[in-house]
Amino acid sequence: MAEPHTPKHHWARKKERGSFILMRFTALIARHLGRRILAPLLYMIVFYFYASDRRGRASIRQYQRSLATWSGRAELQPNHRSVFRQFMAFADCLLDRLDVWSGKLRLDQVSLDDPHDIRTRLLQSRGNGRGQILVCTHMGNLDVSRAMAELGDQVPLNVLVHTHHVGHFNRLLDEAGERRMRLIQVSELDTAQMMDLSQRIERGEWLAIAGDRVPLHGDRCVEVDFLGHTAPLPQGPWLMAGLLRCPVNLMFCLKVDGRYTIHLEPYIEGESWARGQRDATIQRWAQGYADRLAQRCLEAPAQWFNFYPYWKTPATETEHAR
Amino acid sequence: MNDLERDIAQLIIDTLSLEDIEVSDITPSMPLFGEGLGLDSIDALELALALQKRYSIQIASDSRDARQHFTNVASLAAFVEAQQTACAS
Numbered sequence: 001m002a003e004p005h006t007p008k009h010h011w012a013r014k015k016e017r018g019s020f021i022l023m024r025f026t027a028l029i030a031r032h033l034g035r036r037i038l039a040p041l042l043y044m045i046v047f048y049f050y051a052s053d054r055r056g057r058a059s060i061r062q063y064q065r066s067l068a069t070w071s072g073r074a075e076l077q078p079n080h081r082s083v084f085r086q087f088m089a090f091a092d093c094l095l096d097r098l099d100v101w102s103g104k105l106r107l108d109q110v111s112l113d114d115p116h117d118i119r120t121r122l123l124q125s126r127g128n129g130r131g132q133i134l135v136c137t138h139m140g141n142l143d144v145s146r147a148m149a150e151l152g153d154q155v156p157l158n159v160l161v162h163t164h165h166v167g168h169f170n171r172l173l174d175e176a177g178e179r180r181m182r183l184i185q186v187s188e189l190d191t192a193q194m195m196d197l198s199q200r201i202e203r204g205e206w207l208a209i210a211g212d213r214v215p216l217h218g219d220r221c222v223e224v225d226f227l228g229h230t231a232p233l234p235q236g237p238w239l240m241a242g243l244l245r246c247p248v249n250l251m252f253c254l255k256v257d258g259r260y261t262i263h264l265e266p267y268i269e270g271e272s273w274a275r276g277q278r279d280a281t282i283q284r285w286a287q288g289y290a291d292r293l294a295q296r297c298l299e300a301p302a303q304w305f306n307f308y309p310y311w312k313t314p315a316t317e318t319e320h321a322r
Numbered sequence: 323m324n325d326l327e328r329d330i331a332q333l334i335i336d337t338l339s340l341e342d343i344e345v346s347d348i349t350p351s352m353p354l355f356g357e358g359l360g361l362d363s364i365d366a367l368e369l370a371l372a373l374q375k376r377y378s379i380q381i382a383s384d385s386r387d388a389r390q391h392f393t394n395v396a397s398l399a400a401f402v403e404a405q406q407t408a409c410a411s
Contacts, residue, residue: 191366191367191370191381191388192380192381192388194367194370194371195370195371195374195380195381198371198374199374239364243364243367243368243371244371274339275338275339275340275341278364
């Protein structure tokens with residue numbers, strides 16, 4: 001599996017904290033003991049992560065410093081407390097994820113910020129019309145976006161992921177009685193798979209894909225300026241948008257003042273690239289996404305959940321240049 | 323060049339907006355990648371999607387097989403024909 005040139009600290013190398021086993025374990029506890037008892041336990045676990053994960057702390061510190069400098073808001077500069085708060089926000093998010101999965105957090109408890117009425121577009125895909133792409137981000141609560149499946153009523157939502165645990169998660173979805181949402185493992189530019197996705201779009205199905213994490217074995221990255229520093233982003237969502245020539249919408253789900261809001265915004269209206277402009281077009285789309293991402297980070301600074309070195313540092317530039 | 327080959331050559335030009343090239347510039351045996359038309363893997367994907375739509379064919383095999391079919395216009399034509407026969411029977 002391992003490639004010699006794979007960056008050592010890639011996110012996929014880390015045990016993802018919201019991993020299946022942890023979810024399974026906490027789900028079990030939550031079912032039998034309830035959130036009130038689980039909460040202190042989970043906070044202890046997260047405290048352990050905070051105390052033991054130096055790289056995670058440094059990464060969050062770097063994120064907070066960049067955000068503060070980029071926005072010119074000095075109160076966002078990191079200190080021990082603010083870094084710890086970011087970890088705690090993640091614990092809180094995990095608890096909410098459990099509520100999503102156990103059906104306690106339902107769509108009617110989530111606000112929808114949809115000024116361009118993307119929900120109507122979603123509903124119109126049913127039966128006739130083409131599907132579209134939703135680009136999501138690892139900030140706030142991605143699981144709440146499961147409510148999107150509910151929003152879409154009968155419109156199938158395919159979530160494209162890099163994980164090998166697709167089978168597990170689909171089982172979890174089945175157990176939760178969720179039949180409209182499916183996880184699909186995507187690998188590097190597979191022709192047959194792209195044809196399958198294309199047919200899904202033509203059938204009116206929607207695709208959801210994360211725009212903020214670089215695939216482990218992929219060298220299809222694009223460099224953008226994010227919060228004032230160079231960061232690699234995946235080309236995947238933008239390649240797909242250009243190839244399938246379908247509209248792209250951005251989705252963010254942030255918790256502000258104790259309430260989740262799903263923000264939907266149209267981003268690309270199904271254009272493709274002109275000959276010879278492909279790389280430039282992908283670069284432009286990725287940069288525009290990074291700019292939106294930066295704005296959303298300001299709305300909920302503590303909900304950035306990428307606990308690994310996100311930016312390139314000059315020293316490792318060649319090491320990571322893949 | 324037969325009708326199907328001409329059709330595919332036109333599809334390649336249209337799909338990839340190859341402005342300086344006409345159907346008569348493309349020969350059936352001209353390589354699509356590298357030296358010939360200079361296409362890359364993303365172009366191949368675009369082409370595959372266009373072929374799928376135009377001829378209602380499937381490229382279900384792994385990418386190694388697909389690469390064979392995408393050698394030149396002649397191999398693509400042979401592939402499309404084989405697929406259509408397979409679907410018709």
